[in-house]
Structures are given as C-alpha cells and as structure tokens.
Amino acid sequence: MSFLSSNLKLLRKQKGITQNELAEKLAVQRTMISAYEDGRSEPKLQTLKLLSEILDVGLEELLDHDIETKGRKAIQKRGINILTIATNDEKENITMVPQKASAGYLNGYSDPEYMESLPQFNLPNLSQNATYRAFELAGDSMLPLIPGTIVIGSYVDQLKDIKSGKTYVLVTATEGVVYKRVFNYLNENGKLFLVSDNDHYKPFEIRAEDVLEAWESKAFISTDFPNPGDKKKPITLEDLGEMIQDIQADLRKIKG
Structure with a gap:
C-alpha cells in the first residue's frame, strides 16, 4: 500500500469531498480518514472496496500506482x-x-x-x-x-x-x-x-x-x-x- 495515503488524499480533494464527508460515507471517525492519509493506519479490505467505489478508482491503482506523479491509469492507457x-x-x-x-x-x-x-x-x-x-x-x-x-x-x-x-x-x-x-x-x-x-x-x-x-x-x-x-x-x-x-x-x- 505504498501509494494509498497520497492517492487517497489527492483523489478526495479532486472529488471535492471533505474528510468529514468521507468519514460519514465510510461510517468511521474523521480522525481515521486523517490517519489513512498520513499513513498511520490502513483500511480493512471492505473499507478499501468502498473507497474504490466512492473515488471511482480501481483497487490496484489506488494502492500501487503513483497517481500524483504519473497521472490516472485511465488516461495513460488511451493509445x-x-x-x-x-x-x-x-x-x-x-x-x-x-x-x-x-x-x-x-x-x-x-x-x-x-x-x-x-x-x-x-x-x-x-x-x-x-x-x-x-x-x-x-x-x-x-x-x-x-x-x-x-x-x-x-x-x-x-x-x-x-x-x-x-x-x-x-x-x-x-x-x-x-x-x-x-x-x-x-x-x-x-x-x-x-x-x-x-x-x-x-x-x-x-x-x-x-x-x-x-x-x-x-x-x-x-x-x-x-x-x-x-x-x-x-x-x-x-x-x-x-x-x-x-x-x-x-x-x-x-x-x-
């Protein structure tokens, strides 16, 4: 999950979703979202699946792809x-x-x-x-x-x-x-x-x-x-x- 924290923060902001709003969607405390984005905690599999749906991103891209540096995979694959x-x-x-x-x-x-x-x-x-x-x-x-x-x-x-x-x-x-x-x-x-x-x-x-x-x-x-x-x-x-x-x-x- 080397890129989870940075990808989560980037995609959340691009969607215009606050930490409080994302916490409500995941039924967790806002401090937990902060912990995910700081890399102090990792979501469980069920939470990851829900995050993937909310942010319109595949699990592999969310976890293992450096979106901030390389951009979205959906864009890169257009050939x-x-x-x-x-x-x-x-x-x-x-x-x-x-x-x-x-x-x-x-x-x-x-x-x-x-x-x-x-x-x-x-x-x-x-x-x-x-x-x-x-x-x-x-x-x-x-x-x-x-x-x-x-x-x-x-x-x-x-x-x-x-x-x-x-x-x-x-x-x-x-x-x-x-x-x-x-x-x-x-x-x-x-x-x-x-x-x-x-x-x-x-x-x-x-x-x-x-x-x-x-x-x-x-x-x-x-x-x-x-x-x-x-x-x-x-x-x-x-x-x-x-x-x-x-x-x-x-x-x-x-x-x-």
Missing part, C-alpha cells in the same frame, strides 16, 4: 493501438460517424464489425502520422459551423495533451459525442471545461474518466459557403486570454 480502424490497400481510411449514428458509436466504437459498417473515405494533404475520424455536427452550439458540417479530428493519445482553447470532438459516457472548445484543468481537478462558440449555450465540466475518446479538430467539410459580408473577426491571443479569464470566473462560481 492509438487500441483504436478500431478501417484500411484500404494498407492505407488507413477516415471513418465517418453521421449524426444519426452517434448514439450507436458510443456502444460500437471498439467493435470492428460495427466500425466497418460506417462510411469510409480519404482526404489528401493530411499528415500520415495520425489517425483521423469524421463526425457530423448537430445543433448550432458551435456557430459559424452549421448543423451537418463534418469535422475531421486526429486522435489524441493522452488527455493531458489537450490544448486549452482548441476545439475537440469528445466521445463521452455522460454527454454522448460533443464538439466543443476545451480547456484543460486535469492537473487541478481532473476535469475538462467545455465551451460552446455560441454564447447562448452554457459551458460545463466533464470528468476525465468519462471521456472515451478525444479528437483534435483538423479540418471540416461544409456545404455552407461563407458570405464575404458575414466574415467574423478571427480570434486573437487577447480574445483567448479574455475567454480563459471568463471561464475561470465561471469555474469559481460553480465551485462556490
């Missing part, structure tokens, strides 16, 4: 080699996930037979050193990209590599398939902050363990041709800085 991909003449195809198929994709993304049933295509000028997937957008939360636009993303090997302010398609266990501007707070609270470009939609948080796949947007295909008179001013570094400040203010409100 391109586990993806189900389609090929043609040894060239990797781009798998297309239509909007109507997005619900089925949540259950079939690791099923080779299901993946082969989805449309496949190729595009020139994309780097051959990445795996790509295409997702059809629904709704108007990411205007000026209209519903029906196809966003092509490259697979993100580890969530920690997500760049704040960039747009990503996230395949999630809680929100389904979403396309958002993402801000990375994994080191602070183990969560990602998702923002719509259409300010009529409120931003929200999602836990890292609820993200099944992440795809960094690289290109899009749309039948909507922009009007020169409708051109929008491009986002500058100053705009991005103001956006991050607004998001941090929203986070403080959420935590409050």
Whole structure:
C-alpha cells in the first residue's frame, strides 16, 4: 500500500469531498480518514472496496500506482493501438460517424464489425502520422459551423495533451459525442471545461474518466459557403486570454 495515503488524499480533494464527508460515507471517525492519509493506519479490505467505489478508482491503482506523479491509469492507457480502424490497400481510411449514428458509436466504437459498417473515405494533404475520424455536427452550439458540417479530428493519445482553447470532438459516457472548445484543468481537478462558440449555450465540466475518446479538430467539410459580408473577426491571443479569464470566473462560481 505504498501509494494509498497520497492517492487517497489527492483523489478526495479532486472529488471535492471533505474528510468529514468521507468519514460519514465510510461510517468511521474523521480522525481515521486523517490517519489513512498520513499513513498511520490502513483500511480493512471492505473499507478499501468502498473507497474504490466512492473515488471511482480501481483497487490496484489506488494502492500501487503513483497517481500524483504519473497521472490516472485511465488516461495513460488511451493509445492509438487500441483504436478500431478501417484500411484500404494498407492505407488507413477516415471513418465517418453521421449524426444519426452517434448514439450507436458510443456502444460500437471498439467493435470492428460495427466500425466497418460506417462510411469510409480519404482526404489528401493530411499528415500520415495520425489517425483521423469524421463526425457530423448537430445543433448550432458551435456557430459559424452549421448543423451537418463534418469535422475531421486526429486522435489524441493522452488527455493531458489537450490544448486549452482548441476545439475537440469528445466521445463521452455522460454527454454522448460533443464538439466543443476545451480547456484543460486535469492537473487541478481532473476535469475538462467545455465551451460552446455560441454564447447562448452554457459551458460545463466533464470528468476525465468519462471521456472515451478525444479528437483534435483538423479540418471540416461544409456545404455552407461563407458570405464575404458575414466574415467574423478571427480570434486573437487577447480574445483567448479574455475567454480563459471568463471561464475561470465561471469555474469559481460553480465551485462556490
């Protein structure tokens, strides 16, 4: 149990659970939680199982993995080699996930037979050193990209590599398939902050363990041709800085 005390303290804080609250859930005194976190006492097996459920962590990871230094195992195991991909003449195809198929994709993304049933295509000028997937957008939360636009993303090997302010398609266990501007707070609270470009939609948080796949947007295909008179001013570094400040203010409100 070399990492139990540090992992327990770290995960408890990431979950926003106080020592008193955790003690109530385990039906023990608060001083016992303090003893666990200081390494002065070790929980019994039944208590360990309950801790594992409360903190959403496997027993092996809780006991033997240095989460603070190496990060969560769920994040580390995200690798391109586990993806189900389609090929043609040894060239990797781009798998297309239509909007109507997005619900089925949540259950079939690791099923080779299901993946082969989805449309496949190729595009020139994309780097051959990445795996790509295409997702059809629904709704108007990411205007000026209209519903029906196809966003092509490259697979993100580890969530920690997500760049704040960039747009990503996230395949999630809680929100389904979403396309958002993402801000990375994994080191602070183990969560990602998702923002719509259409300010009529409120931003929200999602836990890292609820993200099944992440795809960094690289290109899009749309039948909507922009009007020169409708051109929008491009986002500058100053705009991005103001956006991050607004998001941090929203986070403080959420935590409050």
